Amino acid sequence: MTALGFLYPGHAAEDDYPRMEQLLGSDVRLAVVHTDIGEDAHRVDALLEMGSAERLEAGVEELRLSGAEAVVWACTSGSFVRGWQGAHEQVRGLARSAGLPASSTSFAFAHAVQEIGATRVAIGATYPEDVAALFAAFLKEAGTEVVAVSASGVVTAAxxxxxxxxxxxxxxxDVDRPDAEAVLLPDTALHTVAHIPDLEKELGKPVLTANQVSVREALRLTDRRVNAPRLGALFTREPIVQA
Structure with missing residues (x-):
């Protein structure tokens, strides 16, 4: 049995996790602990507070009691908003607090893009334009070329x-482009897990979504690979071996 822990802000699309647990099989357990979201707003100041060390640390003890072997801060905007270095510091602090390997959804996207061998991506964001631009900048720091960004301007996770x-x-x-090798949907508040196969069929390319990549990241932290075709190309492809 592999137990994976997720700190999830507030309540929105957390039911994606029990759905993924069913698709992964009987020997993977996903434990979700809800953190205090504070102000529900896709605004830089609110997102910085949402991902503060104090708010994350408040959920750590419950995750430890669940038997989690790794923890992922399951909030994309609440991590990339800090920038590349700030997001690293956030994860390091979470790892120290939890005493477990730790990551966040922002790094999960960076690793997932590498795993499927993509170098150019399009970002379909629910966020306002300024927040979506920060995610594009984060991916560029990870070495990924962003060929298009769409920002829907939705203010709240609710x-x-x-x-x-x-x-x-x-x-x-709307955001897909012929030269994009994958389409990224970065909001963990967005229900996507039930739709990934249909999205990939419609677009003809991998689609990476926030809750999906968060689970793949937690598996990576525990050195587990699981074949789950209903979770899309990320869960069916062999890892890319870097030369």
Missing amino acids: EVGTWEYDQVLALAR
């Missing part, structure tokens, strides 16, 4: 959590 498949598909279609 609203994003109500989006249905047609809206998710429209977001992905």
Whole structure:
């Protein structure tokens, strides 16, 4: 049994995690602990506070009691908003506090892009333009070329959590470009897990979504690989071996 822990801000699309647990099989358990979201706003100051050390540390003890072997801060905007170095410091602090290997959804995207062998991506963001631009800058720091960014301008995670498949598909279609080797949907408040195979079929390329890559990142931290075709290309491809 592999137990994976996730610190998830507030409530929006956390039901993606039990769905993924079912798709991964009986020997992987996903423990989700909700952190205090503070102000629900895709605004830089609110996002910095949402990912503060104090808010993350408040959920650590519950995760330890769950038996988690690794922890991921399952919030993309609450990590990349700190920039490349700041996001590293956030993860290091979380690892010290939890006494476990730790990462965040922002780094999960960077690693997932590398794993599928993509170098050029398009970003379909629910965020306002300034926040979406910060995610693009974060990926560029990771060595990924961003060929297109779409920003829907949604202010709250609560609203994003109500989006249905047609809206998710429209977001992905609108930002897709022929030269994009993958489409990224970076909000953990967005329900995507049930839609990944259909999205990839519609676009004809890998689609990486926030809750999906968060789980892949936690598996990476525990040196586990799981074949789960219903979770998309990220969970079916062999890892890329760097020369």
